[in-house]
Amino acid sequence: MSDSSPLPPVRLHTEAELARDALSTPLLSRAARLARWAGPDTRVDAGGGLVDEQLPAAAEALGLSGDDAAADASEAWRVAVDAGLVEVVDEDEGTVAAGEDLALLTGGSPQDVLAVWLSAVETVLADASVPDLDGLVDEEGEVDLSALDWDPEGEAAFLDGVLGNLYLLTAGEDTPGAPVPLPALAASVIVPSDMGEPTNDVLEQVSDAMMRLDDQFRMLEPVGFVAYQPVDEALMADADEEPAAPVDDTDVSRYGMVRLTPLGLYGMRARLLEAGYAAPAVGDLADKGADALLDGTAQFPPGAAQAETEQWLQRRESLAAARELLAAARGSDAGAPLRRLRCQQALSLVGASAEPALREVLDDAELGGLARVWLTEHGAVDVPAPSETMVYWLTIDTVAAQLAAEGNSEELRALVEGLARQHGGFFDAVWRVDHPATADVLEAMGRLHPDKKVAKEARKAAFKARSQQGG
Numbered sequence: 001m002s003d004s005s006p007l008p009p010v011r012l013h014t015e016a017e018l019a020r021d022a023l024s025t026p027l028l029s030r031a032a033r034l035a036r037w038a039g040p041d042t043r044v045d046a047g048g049g050l051v052d053e054q055l056p057a058a059a060e061a062l063g064l065s066g067d068d069a070a071a072d073a074s075e076a077w078r079v080a081v082d083a084g085l086v087e088v089v090d091e092d093e094g095t096v097a098a099g100e101d102l103a104l105l106t107g108g109s110p111q112d113v114l115a116v117w118l119s120a121v122e123t124v125l126a127d128a129s130v131p132d133l134d135g136l137v138d139e140e141g142e143v144d145l146s147a148l149d150w151d152p153e154g155e156a157a158f159l160d161g162v163l164g165n166l167y168l169l170t171a172g173e174d175t176p177g178a179p180v181p182l183p184a185l186a187a188s189v190i191v192p193s194d195m196g197e198p199t200n201d202v203l204e205q206v207s208d209a210m211m212r213l214d215d216q217f218r219m220l221e222p223v224g225f226v227a228y229q230p231v232d233e234a235l236m237a238d239a240d241e242e243p244a245a246p247v248d249d250t251d252v253s254r255y256g257m258v259r260l261t262p263l264g265l266y267g268m269r270a271r272l273l274e275a276g277y278a279a280p281a282v283g284d285l286a287d288k289g290a291d292a293l294l295d296g297t298a299q300f301p302p303g304a305a306q307a308e309t310e311q312w313l314q315r316r317e318s319l320a321a322a323r324e325l326l327a328a329a330r331g332s333d334a335g336a337p338l339r340r341l342r343c344q345q346a347l348s349l350v351g352a353s354a355e356p357a358l359r360e361v362l363d364d365a366e367l368g369g370l371a372r373v374w375l376t377e378h379g380a381v382d383v384p385a386p387s388e389t390m391v392y393w394l395t396i397d398t399v400a401a402q403l404a405a406e407g408n409s410e411e412l413r414a415l416v417e418g419l420a421r422q423h424g425g426f427f428d429a430v431w432r433v434d435h436p437a438t439a440d441v442l443e444a445m446g447r448l449h450p451d452k453k454v455a456k457e458a459r460k461a462a463f464k465a466r467s468q469q470g471g
Contacts, residue, residue: 006278008171009304010269013262019110021263022117025224028083030062030076031120035085035102037061043094050077051094075127079223083119114266117224121267124223128216129155158209159216161189163260166226167268170260177265182217182231182256186210210256217258225264229257286311290321290328293346294339298404309346322347322354330366332436334404341401344370352378369394392433395419400437403444416448420458427461432468439465 012018022028037058043051050058050073058077059069080086084101088094101119104112129152165188169180186209191198198206210231217228232254260268272279282304285296293312297305313321329343330336347354347370358374361367362384369390375383386394399419402412420426431442442462449455 006280006299007168007272009280009282009284009300009308010167010171010265011282011304011307012266012269015110015114018263018266019113019117021224021261022113023105025117025222025263027076027079027124027222028117028120028224030072031080031083031085032102032105033062034058034073034077035080035098038086038096038098040095042096044081044088044096045094046091048078048081048088050074078127079120079123082123083116085116117263118267118270120223121225124219124225125156125159128219129159131155158189158212162186162213163268164272165189166258166260167265167272170265177259177262179227179229179253179257179259181252182210182213182258183252185258186213213258214256217256220264224261225267227259227261229253231256282307283311284308286315288312290324290343294325294328294342295335297342298335298338305342305345306349309342309349313346313349318350318353319357322350322357323360326357326361326367326371329370330364334436336366337397337400337437338404340366340370340397341405344373347374348377355380365390365393366397369397388429389433392430393435396430396433396435396438396441399441399444400435403441408444408448412444413448413450416445417450420445420449420451420454427457431461431465433465436469439469 013021023032043054045051055070055073059065059073062073062076064072077086080099081088084099085105086096086102087099089097101112101116104116108116162185166180166185169185170177183206186206187198190206190209191202195202214231217226218230220226221228235254269279269281280296280300285293285308288296290312293309297308300308316324325343325346329340331339347358355375355378358371358380361371364371369386372383372386373394399412399415402409402415406412423429427442431438435441439462442458442465446455446458446462449458
């Protein structure tokens with residue numbers, strides 16, 4: 001991802017909902033319980049970790065049992081310290097006290113709670129980037145780092161890249177929040193985009209990445225960052241072993257499925273913003289002017305643009321909103337056609353009470369055409385017919401907006417074919433239109449129209465238009 005390219009807008013739950021989700025995550029709730037459990041006799045080591053002798057009591061306080069109880073209690077304690085729920089009072093003595101942020105979980109605002117949760121997330125992400133040290137302990141109980149092929153920065157960058165791609169997939173317009181198969185996610189950061197058929201070496205790298213991600217997502221699930229269906233244990237069994245039950249080799253979900261939770265989506269966006277990315281969220285523009293709304297939603301997918309516009313309109317009286325939108329839609333710059341398209345789409349959500357604002361611009365060269373469209377669609381009477389000049393100007397403006405919004409899409413191709421078919425002598429007249437985008441639109445029509453004769457007419461008209469404009 002480039003930090004100069006805006007990411008797709010995401011739809012976030014309210015901060016109150018997200019704060020409730022954060023408080024109910026297993027890891028943060030355990031950390032808070034340990035912070036309240038800690039007392040004068042609690043002792044920590046030089047790194048702030050709970051001493052081994054007290055881990056069984058901590059696990060018991062959390063109601064944990066089994067082989068992983070001590071490890072889970074240790075992780076919860078580490079989160080409590082890093083998130084400010086516990087603070088070390090005396091490093092030499094190893095004594096602790098409740099941290100200032102512990103009270104925020106019950107008496108703070110939703111933003112306060114989410115800030116504590118984000119601190120917990122950072123602790124887990126740091127832990128997830130550390131490889132499994134089992135098997136690297138020598139006879140004296142020390143970790144043999146010389147036997148470890150580990151690049152801390154590279155490992156963190158790998159996980160960040162995976163989570164960034166997961167964010168993009170989660171924010172998608174078509175299936176927001178749909179689980180992503182682990183092989184596809186791993187491949188998205190391993191397989192080069194210009195590679196056709198992956199080589200065996202690349203496939204082996206994808207397989208290794210999947211195993212790393214399986215461990216990492218298991219760690220991220222208790223903090224509420226992801227919802228994860230782990231890799232089927234049967235897939236990791238020895239080849240000589242018979243599976244306990246029949247398996248379906250075509251079931252991709254057996255290889256792991258993951259998605260960002262609503263809380264994880266919030267957390268990932270916060271991390272992206274901190275890293276300098278433009279990461280919009282629906283609702284960001286609700287308290288800004290119409291110019292910011294039309295420019296800001298210019299590259300939004302249709303659903304997100306409508307949701308953003310609906311929130312903007314909810315805060316305004318219809319007639320005043322319509323006047324503000326129309327004023328912001330004026331202009332002859334390259335972005336103006338798409339602004340007018342977004343304005344027209346926004347006005348479609350406004351009721352009949354906005355009619356006076358539309359009538360006020362009927363004689364406006366840039367807005368008169370879209371005003372007539374709106375009035376006609378809303379059943380208004382006494383709507384003056386547009387001149388031929390206005391019809392052609394609106395046509396150029398509409399195609400220019402569609403080009404900016406969608407590029408050479410199939411919908412635009414169909415529009416171009418329809419225009420050329422329905423209007424006899426279209427190209428003989430349209431090249432004279434006094435619109436900054438006339439030549440560009442005609443050149444696009446020449447590229448898009450499947451009929452070679454018509455395409456040639458469009459290119460000729462584009463040449464005339466550019467000559468007329470002095471270009």
